[in-house]
Amino acid sequence: MTVRLSYEDGTIRIEADEPLPPLPGVEHDDRGDVERAPAARYAEILNALEVAGLSVVDDVLDLPALSLSTDYRLREYQRKALEAWHENDDRGVLELPTGAGKTVIAIAAMAELGVATLVVVPTIDLLEQWVRELEREFEMPIGRFGGGTQKREPITVSTYDSAYLKADDVGDDFGFVVFDEVHHLGGEGYRDVARFLAAPARMGLTATFERPDDAHRVVEDLIGPKVYDVAVDDLAGEHLAPYDVRRIEVELTPEERERYENVQGTFVQYLRDSGLTLSSGSDYRKLVMRSGRDPRAREALLAKQEARRVMMNAENKRRELAEILDRHRDDRVIVFTAHTDLVYRLSERFLLPAITSETGTKERRETLERFREGTYSRIIAANVLDEGVDVPDANVAVVLSGSGSEREFTQRLGRILRPKDDGGRAVLYELVTADTAEERVADRRR
C-alpha cells in the first residue's frame, strides 16, 4: 500500500487506497473523504508510517537546500543546549536568561540544518533585531511578515500576529521554525501558528517557560518539551554580571493605611459573605465572572483594585526612590512601575525621562538612544520595557511596583545583567509596602 501526504491549509492530507493504521492526530474529514491532521503532526505521522513499513509519497514540503555558514563560536552552555535539542530530534524548548545569547544558538541551528526557516517574534522591535542579525550573519536578503511588509524569503522573520494571519498559507514553505519568547505560544490564538506549520524542526526560546495558567503544556505538545535550561545564577559572574536583590520595606502613611484597610476590608468581607475561597487564579476568574452580574462582587473587585493602587503607589516609596537615586548618582538606573499615571508623576518630580505605552515610536526610540549614549543616565517606565524591546544596559533597577509574575521579575532583572566593563555588581531594589498583600505578591514572583 502507498500513502500520499500533502499540505492543505494548515493540515496534512493523507490519502491511501487501504485502511490506515492509527496515526497521531489524524481524523477523518467527511468533506473530502480523506484523512487529515494538523500540520504540526507531520513529522510524527511520517515517523509512524515509516515504523509501519509503508511506502510514502511525500509532497508536503518542497524546500530548496540552503548553504549557510556562521562565524559564531558557541559558548559551552550554548553548545550543550544545541546538542540537547538535536538529541530530541530537533525539537524542544531552550530556557536561558536574558542576555545569555539565545539568538546565537538558533543561528547555529539554522546553519547546521540548512533549510528554509521561519523565525516568529512577539514585537516589531524584535523583528527588526532578528532581521539585522540574520542579514549580517548570512549575507542574504531576509524576508519579513509584519510591520506593514509581507515579503517571503528562504529565511523569514514574522510577528506572532502576522504569522497567525499567514500560517495556513505558508505552512509548507519552511522546514525549521524558531519561536522567540515561546511562552507567547500558549495564548489561545497564537497556538494555531505552530499548529498550521508543517516544519519538522522546531525550537522555542524563552527566559521563563512555565506559565501560571499551565499553557506551557500546550507548547510542549506543539514544539517539544524543555530540553535544556540554565539559571541566571549559573551564569552570573562569568557570562552575566553578578547581582544583588535588595528588598526594602516601607510603611504606609496613616492616611494610606486607613484607606488601604478600608478597601481591602470591603474585598475580604465580600469573600467571607459570599463563601468564595481564593486558592488559585481560576477562583479569581470565578469572582470576575460573578462581578458581571452581581453589583456587590463588582464593588469588591473595584475595592481590591483601589487597595492595590494604594499599596503600590505609597508615598514612602517615592521617598525611598529619592534616596536610591541620590545614592546611585553616578550609575545607570531604570525605574519600573505598574501604573502609567505614577510614571508621569515621578517623571515630573524627579525629572526622569519616561516611557509608557502612550509614548510614540519616535520619542521612545530617541529616549532609549539617549540612554544608550549616556545623555540620560536614568529612565522610568511602566511595563513597556519588560519584554521585546532592545533596552540599553543599566546597572541599577528599581522595582517600585510590579505584579506577582515571575516572568516580569526575571525580565526586569535581565535588564541589568549584561556584564560590566569594570566587573561591577548589579543591584535590583524591590520596594514593598509592609503589612499589605504586596508582601505576598513579591514572594510569589520569586
Added chain:
DNA sequence: TTGACTCAACATCCTTTGCTACAA
C-alpha cells in the same frame, strides 16, 4: 510615508482559613 485612530488579543488580576476525597 506618517500619524491618529479603532479593534482584537494577550497578560495580570489572589485570602490566611481550612472543606472533601484520596493517596502515601
Added chain:
DNA sequence: TTGTAGGTTTCCATGTTGAGTCA
C-alpha cells in the same frame, strides 16, 4: 495519620501590542 490535589469556561479594570483603516 498526614499531606495534597481537587474544580473552572467568558470578562470588573489596566497596560500593552500589532494589524488595519483613513486622511
